[in-house]
Amino acid sequence: MITSIVIFGASGDLAKRKLIPALYNLFAKERLKGDFCIVGVSRTAFSHEQFREDMGADCQRFEPAYYNEARWQAFAGHLYYITADASQVDGMRQVKDQLQAIEGGPCQRLYYLSVGPTLYEPIIGALREHGLQQEDGGWRRVVIEKPFGTDLASAQALNRFVHEAFEEYQIYRIDHYLGKETAQNLLFLRFANLIFEPVWNRNYIDNVQITVMETVDVGRRAGYYDGSGVMRDMFQNHLLQLLTLVAMEPPTSFEATPLRNEKVKVLRAVRPIDLKHTIRAQYDGYRNAEGVASDSITPTYAAIKLYIDNWRWQGVPFYLRSGKALKHKVSEIAIQFKRPPHSMFGQGIEQIAPNVLTLCIQPDEGIHLQFEAKTPDQPTMQPVDMEFHYRTSFKAQNIPEAYERLLLDALNGDAALFNRSDEIEAAWSIVDPVIQGWSATPDASPLVRYAKDSEGPSEAEHFLAESGRHD
Ligand code: BG6
Numbered sequence: 001m002i003t004s005i006v007i008f009g010a011s012g013d014l015a016k017r018k019l020i021p022a023l024y025n026l027f028a029k030e031r032l033k034g035d036f037c038i039v040g041v042s043r044t045a046f047s048h049e050q051f052r053e054d055m056g057a058d059c060q061r062f063e064p065a066y067y068n069e070a071r072w073q074a075f076a077g078h079l080y081y082i083t084a085d086a087s088q089v090d091g092m093r094q095v096k097d098q099l100q101a102i103e104g105g106p107c108q109r110l111y112y113l114s115v116g117p118t119l120y121e122p123i124i125g126a127l128r129e130h131g132l133q134q135e136d137g138g139w140r141r142v143v144i145e146k147p148f149g150t151d152l153a154s155a156q157a158l159n160r161f162v163h164e165a166f167e168e169y170q171i172y173r174i175d176h177y178l179g180k181e182t183a184q185n186l187l188f189l190r191f192a193n194l195i196f197e198p199v200w201n202r203n204y205i206d207n208v209q210i211t212v213m214e215t216v217d218v219g220r221r222a223g224y225y226d227g228s229g230v231m232r233d234m235f236q237n238h239l240l241q242l243l244t245l246v247a248m249e250p251p252t253s254f255e256a257t258p259l260r261n262e263k264v265k266v267l268r269a270v271r272p273i274d275l276k277h278t279i280r281a282q283y284d285g286y287r288n289a290e291g292v293a294s295d296s297i298t299p300t301y302a303a304i305k306l307y308i309d310n311w312r313w314q315g316v317p318f319y320l321r322s323g324k325a326l327k328h329k330v331s332e333i334a335i336q337f338k339r340p341p342h343s344m345f346g347q348g349i350e351q352i353a354p355n356v357l358t359l360c361i362q363p364d365e366g367i368h369l370q371f372e373a374k375t376p377d378q379p380t381m382q383p384v385d386m387e388f389h390y391r392t393s394f395k396a397q398n399i400p401e402a403y404e405r406l407l408l409d410a411l412n413g414d415a416a417l418f419n420r421s422d423e424i425e426a427a428w429s430i431v432d433p434v435i436q437g438w439s440a441t442p443d444a445s446p447l448v449r450y451a452k453d454s455e456g457p458s459e460a461e462h463f464l465a466e467s468g469r470h471d
Helices: 013-030 048-062 069-075 089-103 117-129 151-167 182-190 219-226 229-246 256-269 402-412 421-440 458-466
Strands: 002-008 037-040 080-084 107-113 142-146 171-173 206-213 278-283 301-308 316-323 332-339 356-361 366-374 381-389 449-450
Touching: 002 013, 002 089, 002 402, 013 037, 013 069, 013 402, 037 089, 048 069, 048 080, 080 089, 089 117, 089 421, 107 117, 107 301, 117 142, 117 151, 151 421, 171 421, 182 229, 182 356, 206 229, 219 229, 229 256, 229 301, 229 316, 229 421, 256 421, 278 421, 278 458, 301 458, 316 458
Parallel strands: 002 037, 002 107, 037 080, 107 142, 142 171, 206 316, 278 449
Antiparallel strands: 206 332, 278 301, 301 316, 332 356, 356 366, 366 381
16 A cells, blocks of 8 residues: 655745655665655645656755765655645645545555644645545544644644544654654663663752753744744743653653653643743844844743652752854753762862763764762862763764654654643643743843853853852
């Protein structure tokens, strides 16, 4: 039976930058098994041939490591294009008819919504109208991009709408951070080793810092971003997902239900965030970007401190930070341990640097453990690093793009690295009150400014320092 991957919004950026290169890589690695076709759908008129040529040029541009002309030609034979407005019932009829002609018989289908969020409901509604969600002879699945809603109420409404067409087991809500090798490695570090788990709790850990800093500014996405801001764009999804991986209890297996059950428990245990424990900031010049209101107060940077009210994490602060237009690009999780209870080396306990386990998500993917060592020929000590780098330990292997793993999982029916409806809603329940609080009582956490290409607002540094904790 043929497998169809139907990409709605195929002429957009995500399709050419991520989806088609990821599918090509899967093909090159012989992971796309059996008979398959990839069908792009969009309103922009293209022939199959033009679509193949365009995607070939883009693939070469974005994924040179795997590009090989002969292999691309073999892959391109599986690419098709349908010009249609899939958000309209009539347009979806054209999609249905042409899809059936391409497939030529029984099929299983993955629908990928690589479109703006305003089109999710119209496309899903049109799919339902034509019965395209029905599993006649083969499975039907739908992948939905972020943002999934703009707040709790809209996410609940969207979940209800999607559930009128698809069953939960058919729905794959994507968060590409979960597809990153280094994010998944967090689970391997914690649960495939014995030495970390016994100390992974409030008795040994002083605080956890989850940081996602970006050098890029909002660029051409300002129109979307100004209505969204960093809490919706980064915290509700990527940062809270990383939080769940750090904080969850060991699931019984790496499968969708046990894994997601544990993640939901973490999100539900997050204590409502005190606005005094938040910082929001905007970079200088943001208001001049095209599409941004001249008096915009949309934050492009935020730092929050939160607590997880459960047995393991009681009293341990989690610091989450993310911002755009910063000096360095870095995504990492730092686990800072407590100091030893007694110093026998003459120095005060405060002179002993705490152990820090840092998981570098990107760039320079790896793990570092900072510990104290005796300085040679001196009676003193100093912090040193024990390091693991992907690029040296796994020389030959490229780290695959997150979308490769996620597309393959969706094709294989493995939803472990996708968000369940209750998980999405629990995450909105955490960030919603912060966003609302910022607008209802702006003085509780006034918007501060920071220079482009800087380390971020100085207030954020004080944030950690005030609690007696440092980077
Ligand atoms: C996206 C956000 O989800 O993630 C972007 O919408 C952000 O604003 C991007 O730049 C970051 O992803 P990555 O993989 O580059 O860290």
